[in-house]
Amino acid sequence: MRPLWVDFHCHLDLYPDHASLVAESDRERVATLAVTTTPKAWRRNREVAAGSDYVRVALGLHPQLVAERASELLLFEKFLPETRYVGEIGLDAGPRFYKSFADQERVFSRILSACAEQGDKILTIHSVRCVGKVLDHLERSFPPGRGVPVMHWFTGTAAEAQRACALGCYFSVNAQMLTSAKGAKMVRALPQDRLLTETDGPFVDFGDRPSRPRDVGETVKQLASILQSSNEAVNELVIANLGALTRFVSP
Ligand code: MN
Numbered sequence: 001m002r003p004l005w006v007d008f009h010c011h012l013d014l015y016p017d018h019a020s021l022v023a024e025s026d027r028e029r030v031a032t033l034a035v036t037t038t039p040k041a042w043r044r045n046r047e048v049a050a051g052s053d054y055v056r057v058a059l060g061l062h063p064q065l066v067a068e069r070a071s072e073l074l075l076f077e078k079f080l081p082e083t084r085y086v087g088e089i090g091l092d093a094g095p096r097f098y099k100s101f102a103d104q105e106r107v108f109s110r111i112l113s114a115c116a117e118q119g120d121k122i123l124t125i126h127s128v129r130c131v132g133k134v135l136d137h138l139e140r141s142f143p144p145g146r147g148v149p150v151m152h153w154f155t156g157t158a159a160e161a162q163r164a165c166a167l168g169c170y171f172s173v174n175a176q177m178l179t180s181a182k183g184a185k186m187v188r189a190l191p192q193d194r195l196l197t198e199t200d201g202p203f204v205d206f207g208d209r210p211s212r213p214r215d216v217g218e219t220v221k222q223l224a225s226i227l228q229s230s231n232e233a234v235n236e237l238v239i240a241n242l243g244a245l246t247r248f249v250s251p
Contacts, residue, residue, distance in 0.1 A: 003031035003054055005220070005235070006171040006242045007213040008184055009087070009124050009152045011035055012055070013045050020211060025054045030213040033198075035088045035124055037062035039044035039075040039177060046082075058085035063092040063126055066107050067100035073107055077114055086115055087124030088152070091137075094128050101130075105137070113139035119148035122245065124172065133158035136161050144168040146246055153177060165191055169189040170245055172198035175211065188226055196245070197223065197238050236238055 005028065012021045012034040025032040035058045042059050048056040061069060061076050080086070089111050090105050115121040123142075127134040131154070138149055150170040151240050154161070155177075165170075171190050174197070177183040187195070197219045202210030206218065217235075224234040 001029065003239060003242070004029040005214070005216050006033065006197050006238050007032045007199050007201075008150060008196045008242070009033055009035055009174075009218045010039070010201045010213050011088075011203070012213075013048075013201050015042055016211070019048050022052050022055050023239050026052055028214045030054055031093055031218060031239075032056070032184070032213045033058055033085060033087075033124060036039050036060040037065055037088060038069050038167030039072045039079055041080050042075075042083075043212075049051075053176050056069075056085050059083045059214040060086070060088040060122060061107060061111065062088045063100075063104045065106065065219040066096050066104045067097070070100075070103050070107055076111065076251060080114055080118060084120055084122060085124075086121050087150075088125060088126050090152075091130045091134050092126060092128045093130035093133070105133070108137055114135055115122075116146040116194075118141050119146050122239065123147060123149045124152045125149055125151060127154065127156070131160045131164075135160065135167060138167050142167075148245055150196065150245070152198060154184075154186070158186070161186065161190055165194060170194045170196055170241070173219065173223065174198045174200045174204050175206070175215075175219045175222060176200075176204045178219065178226060184226045187223070192227070192237060193244070194240060195223070195238060196241055 032055045045057045197216050199211040206215040220235050224231045
């Protein structure tokens with residue numbers, strides 16, 4: 001059955017009740033992309049989501065973990081043929097992770113090349129303080145037609161947003177991004193047919209607890225107010241966008 005909601009970036013395996021979140025996504029019909037941060041988590045995540053109609057698992061190697069986990073690149077490449085969804089991957093130039101930036105670039109570039117070579121991949125990408133660099137890598141190593149990049153928690157400039165669109169990117173937006181005037185303005189400038197919703201739980205809170213996939217309805221409301229549209233219209237748009245995205249690279 002068609003999903004009712006879309007959470008295109010949530011770390012289900014970082015909650016104590018991973019399996020019940022999968023069941024909840026099925027019950028509430030939330031199309032949830034369960035992102036992972038290390039290839040070592042892949043098998044377990046796939047097992048937990050094995051019977052699910054609404055949860056898909058992405059194979060990831062988080063840029064913030066590259067300093068300790070770069071050696072898992074081989075494992076990443078081994079599992080890559082088993083999945084269409086990849087992430088969380090990307091680059092992080094924030095002060096805490098800048099030391100590993102050269103390694104991050106090497107890993108990200110290898111991942112993009114492997115994805116491009118295999119084709120039919122949908123990527124969820126982190127780009128903290130280095131949107132331009134991320135786009136440089138996409139331009140170099142991930143030609144449109146080999147898959148679709150989704151910029152997660154995008155904070156780039158208007159010019160960078162345009163460049164990302166030209167590279168075929170989608171954008172998954174969360175509650176926290178939409179609370180600032182700057183974030184709202186940026187999202188308003190994005191093409192509506194490239195918008196998706198995400199929670200980025202458990203890293204974004206909902207009230208006094210980490211957000212769960214079913215909370216994404218709140219983000220739809222925020223988005224509707226920013227786009228001066230109705231909740232229903234925005235939700236329809238996001239579901240249609242997910243449909244277009246997932247068919248895009250299908251045979
Ligand atoms: Mn994340």
